[in-house]
Amino acid sequence: MNPFVPNYVKARKDGSLAIKIARAKELLKECTLCPRQCRVNRLKGETGVCNTGTKVLVSSFSPHFGEEPFFVGTHGSGTLFFTFCNLGCLFCQNYEISHKGEGRETEPDGIAAMMLALQRAGCHNINLVTPTHVIPWILEALDIAAAKGLSLPLIYNSSGYDSVETLKLLDGVVDIYLPDFKFWESDPARRFCNAPDYPEIAKLAIKEMHSQVGDLKVSESGTATAGVVLRHLVMPFDLAGTEKVMAFIRDHLSPNMVVNIMSQYRPCFCARKFPELSRGITTEEFRNAVKITRDMGLTLVT
Numbered sequence: 224m225n226p227f228v229p230n231y232v233k234a235r236k237d238g239s240l241a242i243k244i245a246r247a248k249e250l251l252k253e254c255t256l257c258p259r260q261c262r263v264n265r266l267k268g269e270t271g272v273c274n275t276g277t278k279v280l281v282s283s284f285s286p287h288f289g290e291e292p293f294f295v296g297t298h299g300s301g302t303l304f305f306t307f308c309n310l311g312c313l314f315c316q317n318y319e320i321s322h323k324g325e326g327r328e329t330e331p332d333g334i335a336a337m338m339l340a341l342q343r344a345g346c347h348n349i350n351l352v353t354p355t356h357v358i359p360w361i362l363e364a365l366d367i368a369a370a371k372g373l374s375l376p377l378i379y380n381s382s383g384y385d386s387v388e389t390l391k392l393l394d395g396v397v398d399i400y401l402p403d404f405k406f407w408e409s410d411p412a413r414r415f416c417n418a419p420d421y422p423e424i425a426k427l428a429i430k431e432m433h434s435q436v437g438d439l440k441v442s443e444s445g446t447a448t449a450g451v452v453l454r455h456l457v458m459p460f461d462l463a464g465t466e467k468v469m470a471f472i473r474d475h476l477s478p479n480m481v482v483n484i485m486s487q488y489r490p491c492f493c494a495r496k497f498p499e500l501s502r503g504i505t506t507e508e509f510r511n512a513v514k515i516t517r518d519m520g521l522t523l524v525t
């Protein structure tokens with residue numbers, strides 16, 4: 224069997240990574256990197272919804288054992304948590320990082336060093352958490368890290384609030400997409416994330432991701448090497464619209480999609496300002512979401 228070669232290594236070799244870095248930086252001049260389309264000049268330090276100009280903050284990097292089993296393997300998923308977020312859910316469980324800006328300023332060579340340290344620690348992948356607003360710096364870091372021998376699969380772990388144009392820059396760079404599909408209806412997305420277009424954006428984004436890398440593929444040793452894995456957080460009172468999300472996935476993306484139905488919702492950050500968000504989910508709500516997904520024939524992460 225041919226040894227695994229990550230997409231970004233191939234892109235560096237054929238010269239496309241350098242072109243993508245230049246194009247991604249170009250988007251920062253009038254920032255349209257994500258669907259917020261703030262049009263601020265981030266190269267001059269101006270900031271939009273994501274609170275990030277030219278300074279990229281990393282909150283932490285470490286082997287993580289709480290991810291899906293095919294990412295964790297025996298030595299963990301090499302997670303890199305970026306500070307701030309382009310979606311900014313008002314119920315975020317990581318609000319100290321996503322809203323309050325906890326993190327340390329890190330240049331691309333520093334990010335590359337973190338990636339290489341995770342590889343030395345035996346991690347099975349590089350798992351970029353909340354990467355959307357810092358893509359140009361990530362691409363630069365990959366260029367540096369690949370030159371120094373980084374060879375792990377790259378996971379793009381986002382909220383699903385990604386623009387197709389920017390995702391096309393990641394085509395041939397990312398190996399695995401790990402998007403959320405948070406809400407089917409516009410109203411909760413508007414109220415809780417100030418993003419009424421979230422459902423339409425997420426549909427297009429996840430379609431683009433799937434067109435690039437297809438369904439999940441795992442190595443002989445059982446760790447993921449390519450594909451899309453979808454995450455869906457069950458919300459109280461079915462605010463996420465689980466049945467419609469899963470029907471869309473089955474009918475318009477792939478009946479073979481691997482889906483992680485997540486149970487960990489609890490009221491965090493500003494959630495208690497909204498009566499519907501003020502409790503965790505019930506066992507019945509979780510079981511129902513799992514049953515819906517299973518009945519649709521999608522593959523559940525267990």
Ligand code: SF4
Pocket residue numbers: 254255256257258259260261262263265270271272273274275309355356
């Ligand atoms: S990446 Fe940030 S500044 Fe750029 S459009 Fe998105 S939220 Fe606005």
